[in-house]
Amino acid sequence: MNAGEFFYQLFVSFCGTLAFAILFHVPPRQYLACGLTGAAGWVVYTLMMQAQPSVVVASLVAVLPLTALARLFSTRRKAPITLFLLCGIFPLVPGAGIYYTAYYFIMGDAAAAGFKGAETVKVAGALALGMVAVLALPSRLFQPILRRR
Amino acid sequence: MNDPTQILDVTMQAGELLLKNGAEVFRVQQTMEIMARAYGAEDYHVYVLTNGIFATLGTQAAKLQNVPVAGTHLGRVDAVNSLSRRIAAGQVALKEASAELRRIEAIPPVRMPVQVAACGFGAAFFALIFGGGWADFACAFAAGVLLQLFLWQAEAHNLNKIITRLLGAALVTAVGGIGVALGIGQDLDKIIIGSIMPLTPGIALTMAIRDFFNSDYLSGTIRLMDALIIGLSIACGVGAVLTFAQYGLGVSL
Numbered sequence: 586m587n588a589g590e591f592f593y594q595l596f597v598s599f600c601g602t603l604a605f606a607i608l609f610h611v612p613p614r615q616y617l618a619c620g621l622t623g624a625a626g627w628v629v630y631t632l633m634m635q636a637q638p639s640v641v642v643a644s645l646v647a648v649l650p651l652t653a654l655a656r657l658f659s660t661r662r663k664a665p666i667t668l669f670l671l672c673g674i675f676p677l678v679p680g681a682g683i684y685y686t687a688y689y690f691i692m693g694d695a696a697a698a699g700f701k702g703a704e705t706v707k708v709a710g711a712l713a714l715g716m717v718a719v720l721a722l723p724s725r726l727f728q729p730i731l732r733r734r
Numbered sequence: 735m736n737d738p739t740q741i742l743d744v745t746m747q748a749g750e751l752l753l754k755n756g757a758e759v760f761r762v763q764q765t766m767e768i769m770a771r772a773y774g775a776e777d778y779h780v781y782v783l784t785n786g787i788f789a790t791l792g793t794q795a796a797k798l799q800n801v802p803v804a805g806t807h808l809g810r811v812d813a814v815n816s817l818s819r820r821i822a823a824g825q826v827a828l829k830e831a832s833a834e835l836r837r838i839e840a841i842p843p844v845r846m847p848v849q850v851a852a853c854g855f856g857a858a859f860f861a862l863i864f865g866g867g868w869a870d871f872a873c874a875f876a877a878g879v880l881l882q883l884f885l886w887q888a889e890a891h892n893l894n895k896i897i898t899r900l901l902g903a904a905l906v907t908a909v910g911g912i913g914v915a916l917g918i919g920q921d922l923d924k925i926i927i928g929s930i931m932p933l934t935p936g937i938a939l940t941m942a943i944r945d946f947f948n949s950d951y952l953s954g955t956i957r958l959m960d961a962l963i964i965g966l967s968i969a970c971g972v973g974a975v976l977t978f979a980q981y982g983l984g985v986s987l
Binding site: 610664 | 758761811819843844852853856859863927930931932935936943947948968969972973
């Protein structure tokens with residue numbers, strides 16, 4: 586991925602996340618942090634997809650820095666982590682996967698529906714697993730980073 | 735000593751606000767317990783589901799609240815969170831807390847024109863994220879704007895949630911299809927997945943599995959079923975329009 590493409594991905598995912606932060610009625614002072622969380626996750630995801638094209642692995646790897654960033658923002662900005670997590674994860678959640686699964690299902694393409702369905706569940710599982718793992722880390726791991734800034 | 739019924743009322747009020755506006759089940763439970771303890775309640779028990787809260791205080795008071803799955807308003811979640819911090823620090827009297835919660839409940843949603851623009855840009859940028867071009871950006875923007883206007887009307891008329899999603903998905907598909915037929919849009923698939931993003935239950939599905947990992951199996955199941963039904967209704971909406979275009983109008987999109 587060249588620099589131009591990198592910044593393009595960063596830009597579109599930041600704007601996309603920001604739009605949904607507004608739709609979720611996030612307080613305006615947190616817009617920037619929400620957008621950054623979403624962009625960070627998405628950029629890691631696209632980089633991973635180039636190195637190892639598996640949506641499940643890429644989702645799992647991308648959600649780790651995303652959740653860590655959400656935790657940092659939550660502590661530093663004294664806001665519930667839900668704000669940053671729910672908005673930031675939006676580009677990664679398999680919304681399109683659910684739609685494709687259901688679409689193939691009602692169109693009678695059982696094989697495609699099964700394939701998409703399995704992938705969708707695996708992606709959601711990977712995201713949830715990564716999230717739970719990072720949230721389980723002791724908060725003192727985040728202290729040095731917080732103090733330095 | 736605070737009145738038990740009043741403690742129960744205030745904690746329930748806070749829990750309902752949190753749950754209704756998109757907070758996670760275990761966080762709602764945690765916040766209610768912290769508040770009750772701060773007001774000196776002993777033997778306080780609360781059980782939270784995705785769509786309901788049960789709480790008891792000793793043997794004197796019990797309360798049950800039905801909380802239908804509704805929209806997300808993270809501004810209110812944020813406000814309740816900071817209030818609960820202040821309560822835990824002993825800075826807010828019980829009476830004040832109740833008034834404060836009513837004030838939080840009245841925090842208005844984002845103004846309608848802003849919501850319409852946000853929905854348009856959200857749909858448009860997601861069309862780009864999924865690999866669409868700037869032509870698809872324009873079509874998805876139009877679809878997103880119309881979708882939010884439709885959702886607003888549907889809510890005003892109390893339209894059934896499933897029907898709302900189905901018609902919303904049909905609407906954006908029709909708009910995208912017209913855009914492509916007129917030669918404005920390039921890739922209908924990208925336009926559709928971009929502009930149905932505001933409707934898709936991706937977060938619900940992910941949070942359902944997270945509930946499972948937290949051993950909240952019942953809450954997870956409720957969310958999972960919600961995600962499945964919504965996914966199906968969106969697909970029906972899109973499928974109906976595409977099938978009609980193909981067999982009714984003879985255009986293959």
